[in-house]
Amino acid sequence: MGRVFVAGSINMDVVVTADRHPKVGETVAGQQVLYFPGGKGANQAVAASRLGARTTLIGRLGKDSFGAELKAFLDEQGIDLGYVMETAEAHTGTAIITVAEADNTIVVIPGTNGLVAADDVNVVPLLKGDVAVSQFEIPLPAIAAFFQRARGAGATTLLNPAPAQAMPRELLALVDILVLNETELGVLAGSELSESDEAARIIEVARRLQAHKDQTICVTRGKRGVLALAGREEIAVPGRAVKALDTTGAGDCFVGALAAQLADDLPLRAALTFANAAASISVQRMGAGPSMPTAEEVAAVL
Secondary structure, eight states, X not given: OOOEEEEOOOEEEEEEEESSOOOXXXXXXXXXXXXXXXXXXXXXXXXXXXXXXXXXXXXXXESSHHHHHHHHHHHHTTOEEEEEEEESSSXXXXXXXXXXXXXXXXXXXXXXXXXXXXXXXXXXXXXXXXXXXXXXXXXXXXHHHHHHHHHHHTOEEEEEOOSOOOOOHHHHTTOSEEEEEXXXXXXXXXXXXXXXXXXXXXXXXXXXXXXXXXXXXXXXXXXXXXXXXXXXXXXXXXXXXXXXXXXXXXXXXXXXHHHHHHHXXXXXXXXXXXXXXXXXXXXXXXXXXXXXXXXXXXXXXX
16 A cells, blocks of 8 residues: 655634624624634645555644644644644644535635745655645645655655646646646636536536646535546546535545545545545534544445
């Protein structure tokens, strides 16, 4: 079995719950405030580790109370933190999340995540069969350096381009597997997409985005399942009907689960089905990092 290496963000999620989201300029009464370990990088690493993959996280924490709490939590998940640096140059990354009506709004303050650099990833001991994962909550030059190192080692590169932003074609060319939702696909491809678009339209836009003929693009569609373009092959995984409590971290759960399955050398269709089931479990729980399921929990719903 290969290993999963995640270069990415580590945040403390400050979650506020309310009956509904406020309108612009409006104040509404909330119900409670909760603190959860989060950050897309940390969430994906937790998901992969809980599902049995040997997982290493590369990132930065501040020398503050949030940093200490996050490090303790991640260590408890069995994640290798040997490449997580602590620095006093900035505060630990923080996300302010409002959860209402089973959906969320998020404001992210990068903090130390914005300091992750090429030097942080150039020492990581990647090997053939490993899966290198990253997202857009750390600087793009660090991601490019990480993927160049992974490519040189024969590892698989998996990018979750969220939050969505334009990226150089050179970076996209380093990606073996791109995992994103419809909104992110639309941003990267320069095409407006919505939840009402048919599967054929999604695949058409994904095909235009492909940087090379062997690249896989996976489009997560929430309760409508997953569409994937694997080279020339089209794959559809149906959605799962569940009662969502908190969708925060669902995409990260999918990415971490997919990486874990690919590191275990599972075929793509089976890996996507497993990851889709894992994500459906995570939305039924509060929080991001703590909501990630175990392999036994996923197996029970498949």
